[in-house]
Amino acid sequence: MKLITAIIKPFKLDVVKDALKAVNITGITVSEVRGFGRQGGHVETYRGAEYKVDFIPKVRLEMVVDDPAADAVVDVIVKSAGSGNIGDGKVWVTDVSRVVRIRTGEEGRDAI
């Protein structure tokens, strides 16, 4: 099993969610996060004084998928979250050693 984590632009959340649902993803966890990457922050001006905003709001998506599905899911996220501009975000895949569904105690692929 793989954990897929994606950091995307907040306004892309609905598009990515719909694209993931279309490939039968059964669950996503979403968090509002802040951070910087190559995009860096930006400068805002109030009454002529400049303030550097280092951390930009992003959305983090997490989902656990079966091994064979992982590459396709990554492709779906890359395609749907991309705008071609700097700051579109990242997706990465991590190995997961154990998954349990709390209600039933099912493990592994059955728990996804």
Place this chain on the structure above:
Amino acid sequence: MEPAGLTWVLISSALVLFMTPGLAFFYGGMDRRRNVLNMLMMNFYCILAVPVLWMLAGYSLAQVPFENDWLGSLDAFALGDLKTAGDGGTLATIAFLGMFAAITPALISGAVAGRMKFAAWAVFVPLWLFIVYVPIFKWLYGGWLGQRGSLDFAGGTAIHVNAGIAALAAVFVLGRRKVDPAPPHSMPLVMIGTGILWFGWFGFNAGSALNANGQAAQAFMNTFLAGAAAGLAWVVTEWIRAGRPTNLGAASGIVAGLVAVTPAAGYVSGIAPIIIGLVAGVVCSLAVRLKSKLRYDDALDVVGVHFVGGLVGSLLIGFFANPKFFEAEFTAGLFYGGDSGLLVEQLIANVVAIVWSFVLTFVIMKVLDVVMGVRVEEQAEVTGLDLALHLETAYHD
């Protein structure tokens, strides 16, 4: 007082009361998330404490008897000389003036934001009211400065120049904030506050005619035009200088224009309010930059907007005062057949107010610092004053 005049003064009083919450939002939005409730509380405290103090002794010391040169008396302690309600004119005036007394110290709160002990503020406000505000108010309205011929229709010198320079004295004692200044935590709150201030300012300025007449209507018109012109001027100035028109520029410009037209509201007409607004908008937008050059931490620009704006408006009366239009007995400005006499009187009145306010505010703050300390612990500044001083949090998830 005629019933129409009484009605207008009572409505105006309520409008001016509303300005203090408006100011609280205007300042609170500009402050950090973790300090916004402290900012609101500093402002609301003024409409808790000052009405009581004004009724007990403030009004008496500031206005009774009207002819006194330097200070009133305690003859009207707790309004004791008011044996009958009469036609309500006196009571309405006392209430109206009480609203002004409440918002004036509140103006200072924007400068000391983010690091002043609330307990020190709670003592500062009554001291400042009686030691600084009441004497200056007396001198301008009925006292020696007013008798010399200087003009201050609704409190440009008595309120804005006074509070603005007091803010500078206060931050000199208080020192700079330990944590870096942050951008406004809620611009929508700033814009709501600005709207409330402008709305209330019609009572502030047009109500100062203390009657429902042509002067009140012109003061209303001037309040309308100067706020708009100054907002426009500030936005255009920053658009040219920094490349973007901003909400905070619009809000600041509106307030600067309202401040500038306050002393002039019942003395100028025609194009004058627009010119006063344009000048105030440009000058104040440049004046707010002074604090970074001169290194004083006037957190929310009380000096740049209220002191500078009030001074600009008060001095421009020396050019634009137009007694013929109002069929009234005040001195004409340079552009309306007068000589430089009025401008000189305006200068004298402001210099006197500036010196008195700056020196005594500085002394009050120094004494408070020795007696109880005026600054919060550094840890409270970092934690946020809302939690550290009030055990409250503005925004829960």
